[in-house]
Amino acid sequence: MKITFPRLGTVHVGLKSVLEDLGHEVVVPPRITEETVNLGAKHAPETACFPLKINLGSFLEVFREHPDVDMIVMAGGVGPCRFGYYFRTEQDILTDLGYGHVNWVVMEPPRGNLRQSLDSLGALNDGCSTWQVAAALRLGWRKLVAMDDILKTVHRVRAHETQRGAASRIFRAAVTQMENADSLQEVDQIARQTLRRLQNICREDDGDTVRVAIVGEIYVSMEPGANLHIEEALGYLGAEIHRTIMVTDWAKENILLDFLRWDSRGKDHKEAAKPYLNHFVGGEGQASVGSTVLLADAVDGVVHLMPFTCMPEIVAQSVMPQVSKDYDVPVLTLVFDEHTGRAGVLTRLEAFVDLLRRRRRKKGQRSIG
């Protein structure tokens, strides 16, 4: 089997490793670019949400280079967010475009149907022993955890790097190294080395750093190609980033431990959201609100990211003004789709960071005075 899967942040580092260890040939989709987006937007339903369009474009790019790919692995869902229905729509469109031969292995959350989940896992295992499968999963998972650690550090140091782009270069190198790592020891070693290198490119904190939390929909938060590399842009503006959801958090909640109804970030953010949004609304809607409440004191401002027409985040966006007012924390909501221009987003980010910096200085003066 020659397998591909949707590209999302650093997911491919772990997933490629697992699938290859199970004896499959894997094609990692190329990085998400404007071309990916345009290709997807051309074939997807007009008002489908942005991640679907990117997903579709990404698959089409894979098929253009590798027409012999015959399996797609992706996650499913049981609503109410549209994400759970992506694969059905994508399957129909790809079939119309002549890729009807592809097998789809969809990881439905076990809460939907445990039997189905196990079956789909079984479809991926071609004669490996349980021990081998466990080892493959363990290595893949360790890679994801390591990449999350590295990324969190990148989010912090980018604001202080002495040479612009240094942190991004180190991060990209780590991705490549991590993809090829064969053992747990090697993964740990790469992680240690990378973290050390990242520490070395910083200059001292001049006290003028603003801290920005990134909350919002999973895909546009985690995939730089979908949010016009907003994390890089914020870093260059001198803002440290605290992103509330990382790849491993999402995987834990949605795929691995869903059936235990276990929430890796605790119930805190749900409780915190309650006065403003007293019900689950699918996707990350309630978490976006809750995280904003919880982080209001720890950060200078919050950037809320969402795809155009995203249902859960529209609900979150609707109640955000009240949170912002009550906790005195500026919130900037940015909506992304194929028409979003980089210059426009950059201008808004610059203005936002300026505002945060001014507020911070004022606060500083007040506390000294």
Place this chain on the structure above:
Amino acid sequence: MSAVSRNADGVSVPRVGFCRALLYHIQWDFWKEYLDGLGAEIVLSPPTSKEMLSDGLKLAVDDTCLPVKAFYGHAQWLTTEAVDFMLVPRLVSLEKHTYICPKFMGLPDMIRTAVAGPPPVIDPKIDIRQSALRQRASLMNAASDMGFSPRSAREAIQQAGSPYRRKMRTMSSRVKPALKCGHSSSKQSAMKMAVLGHPYLLADDVTSAGLMWALADMDVKPVTLESVDDEILQEYLQDLPKKVFWSEGGRLLAAARHFSRRDDIDGIIQVNAFGCGSDSLLGEEAQRRVRQEGSCPILSVSLDEHSGEAGLLTRLEAFCDMVKRKKQ
């Protein structure tokens, strides 16, 4: 703050506001019986007007769909009516294992944030995924929040029927016939067209830009999914590769397949609100399946606050002319 109204015994009863939008079109009869059972004075907002819609547009987030924006307008209207409470039920699911749109799930919170100085928003939850007991508790709590005694709450719930037991699509007795039989036309209708859209869109003359009336003027008899038996829809739904987890969107998809196979239907008109999440995917799937079924013509119309009536009319006329020619 309120103009106190009194019931027959001279006891003051709270004035409870209800918006004539969104879920009103899905289950008004249930809420009417509930409120009547409690003995509340009901203040129902009038049918959507252009002014209410433009109020809604100012209050709602830009990217929400037109019917939600209209709902904001209705809520705003109620704040001027000196009501003691505003009843905005939180609709989570109407069928087992399904949801309806997330915006219905967050609606009470959205209204609380956006509408300035509203009367307290009371948000009983309708979630068929939960047990009958919890449904009941939610309705009891809502009644007590509005200051009604547990006794009258129990009676009201009995009268309205437990949402768990009864079908929750209890449309307004005014809405249903209108959607079921189409709008009256003076002449014998020459064509019969299936009009597929959420009832809260089709039954509202402002948000639907008068589409149903326009069809009647063109001698077209509109048929909606309300005229189709539930069993038939369920049958089509069972036949899908993945269970659709939006109950309302799924019914529209099933209805599209059903109508495309019916000989007496000359064409299908899909009406959706711009930005509707479930329709964006299921509408596309419906079109694909209708095309696969054969030759039933299908037109897809997307409505938002910028839809001009003239543009819509032109498209409808062109479509009807095409269908007529095909028929001859």
